[in-house]
Amino acid sequence: MIILFAKMNIIRLIADLLHLFSFFIIIAKLLRFKSCVGVSCKTQEVYLVVFLLRYMDLFMYFVSVYNTTMKVLFIAATIYTIYLMRVQNPISSVILFFIFCILDL
Helix, strand or coil: CCCCCCCCCHHHHHHHHHHHHHHHHHHHHHHHHCCCCCCCHHHHHHHHHHHHHHCHHHHCCCCCHHHHHHHHHHHHHHHHHHHHHHCCCCHHHHHHHHHHHHCCC
């Protein structure tokens, strides 16, 4: 039987859930407002590098289902945030293109 919350520290659980909630807020902002104003893509890319280096043990050791799930969620949420900022064209840049190029300002 796999133990999901063996010797779980309540402070760590709360911190991990708050961290996931912060990802949810950033992703919801990017999807709702279709703008990445106020969110740095370079910072998200640095976070991705940090998570990838920090969680390299994901491929070597199995600690618990909870631990593995949180690590994968952190990496996936960061990749999705970068995808939203890099690949999808935010409306704010479309509006600036319209103001400067079409209106000849």
